[in-house]
Amino acid sequence: MMRCLFLRPIPPTILYETPCHHETVHQELLINGVFIGGPCDQSIGKTQHSSPYDGKLVGTAAEAGWSEFTAAIDAAETAFESWQFSTPKTRADLLNRVAFLVRERFTELAELMAEEIGKPITQSEAEVTRLAITFELAAKLALQNHTREIDVSHDSCSKNVRVTATRVPVGPILAIVPYNWPLNLAAHKIAPALAAGNTVVVKTPSMGTLCTLALGRIIHEAGCPDGVVNVLNTVPALAQKAALDPRIKMLSFTGSPQVGWMLKELLPKKRVSLELGGDATAVIAPDSDIDHAIEKLIPGAFAYAGQICISLQHILCHETRYLEFREKFTRATESVQTGNPLDRTVTCGPMISSEAADNAIALIEDAENHGAKLLTGGHRIGNIIEPAVIESPTRQMRIGIEEAFAPLVTIQSYSTDDQAINWINSSQFGIHAALFTQDQARIQTYFNNLETGGLIINNSPSLRFDAMPYGGIKNSGFGREGVANTFHEMTEDKVLVQTEN
Structure with a gap:
């Protein structure tokens, strides 16, 4: 049986009667608040996703070409014009609603992950739990005051001058997600970006695609404004092309050192965060x-x-x-x-x-x-x-x-x-x-x-x-994740200097 996960909120008592490992899943692209590439849509390519344990088909996903990718970047750029001025409460409310829906769909998400990427079910459940926590941490962060006073009293010219610095969003962010944490590492990019007032284009992993697209649908159902979060399944070459697009203001990448450092070399003037390998x-x-x-x-x-x-x-x-x-x-x-x-x-x-x-x-x-x-x-x-x-x-x-x-x-x-x-x-x-x-x-x-x-x-x-800073040095990358640290990476100081008469 083919179905599309999370087309609308499903009561948990109904959802859990038919565990997802008994069904085949189809997931669509999310672009500008619209789901594209349904199972019968022959205009959009599809990818198949099988269990690494027994090879059985878990599901299919719509696959974006460049026209879909550039539409997603357009949507993120347009949405940023208003989302950057959204109130802290608006952002926090959205993030908390996402966390609520994640918990409501706990079993389905965990089982999908166990099947699609072979992560043992107890560890998949732990990831879904952390997924909700990540969005809640970001919601709390959104409500904090991100303007600070700068002491300039040491300078004689500072009389009657007040200086403040406010963390402001950098703009549309391209988030490239790894297969091994297709939910929570996606959240570690999406949630702080939303809390800061950024918009996001998410490139799903080639394995783990169904999970990340499912998260995109949850974010949409939580009331995310059109274009603020866009989620695409596509080939790496198109993600590389998107990273070079001037409309994208930052790349947040988690994956292999080979790919991460290659992208960094291509983007010498663009803000980049890399979370890579370790031993x-x-x-x-x-x-x-x-x-x-x-x-x-x-x-x-x-x-x-x-x-x-x-x-x-x-x-x-x-x-x-x-x-x-x-x-x-x-x-x-x-x-x-x-x-x-x-x-x-x-x-x-x-x-x-x-x-x-x-x-x-x-x-x-x-x-x-x-x-x-x-x-x-x-x-x-x-x-x-x-x-x-x-x-x-x-x-x-x-x-x-x-x-x-x-x-x-x-x-x-x-x-x-x-x-x-x-x-x-x-x-x-x-x-x-x-x-x-x-x-x-x-x-x-x-x-x-x-x-x-x-x-x-x-x-x-x-x-x-x-909540803690996380990241490496040397060939493991640079920059730090953890909700507050990612928020800082995705924002910059804007200074206001006011002279009182």
Whole structure:
């Protein structure tokens, strides 16, 4: 059966009687408040989206050409003329209504995500929960005062002069969303943009398309004015062309370093925010609680098959605790449940594609060929890779150089804190690192010396809260997300200087 999700508000009691994994979904483009490309519309191309777990068709989506893309940019530019002057309450009310509808459609969104991108259902549910929180955080931010007084009293010319600076929106924003968080990372671009008074053109991921288009429909049903949010499924080449369009004032990109840095080179004079790859390391200090560390690190490494940019990729354990840690962590890895992402007991579902699974196997083989030891896992069934532990990596191996984006983790011992810090800093990436210790002096040493965007203490480096600054350095990108930080990236200071008679 073919249907179009969220054509109108559906009472939850009706919605949940027929779970979405029993149906085929079709999603349309949202351009200037109009849905385009229905299942019977032969004037618009369609893309098919299948489950990475079993290959079954999940749904289809309308596909935009350049005429649709440029219409969306036109709509965003026109809508900005009025939306930039909308009241804080208008913006906050819209954002809160979106959060309400997200919670109302919790089950359907989570099941769609589990099917379309293979994210295990409990993790999909967690993302939908965070999705609502992100919009609520933005609603609160919209109501804050974003004008501040500037003290100029040090200057003798400042008598009877009052100076203020107000954060004002930059204009239409192109938001390019990744497949691994097709709802909440879309929200981390859309919600702060709306709170600031910007308009948005969203380019959905090629995998995860149905989810992001579903979010667009929810935003529309929440009463978003025409043209303020436009959501398109299209090919990367057209997104690149749109990024170059002078009507687009900022690019917010989350994805691979290769694509992100290429876009930045093309846009030397345009505001750009890049959230790219990572290879997070956790350090197990000699005073750490090994059992607690393993409890946090197992999901940090293997949730969603490691397809998260702050997934745990490397572990360094102090030599005095290494043998104990090695045995316990390997045994815990072997207990990680893999399989159907709709099974609530599953932690590690499928890789997003057969190509991604091929790459994971190639990383393991390269490590073994260069002297590393595979302690457990690494077997493949379809797109599922059994969680793998690789001992004694080096920075000359692919897994020591590249972002794995797979359920693979390396372990090795270290002797000194300097050695551990140097390992982390030798990476081309730098988003999060983790340290397990009770020693405050050691915490400060790592915090002061690590070349990363954040340090997580006694928890997985994959820990992230939607309100905190988030982002990396080096090849991991620049700029910061987190609702308030993204708001700042998407606005600029406008100064008012008033002289009183």
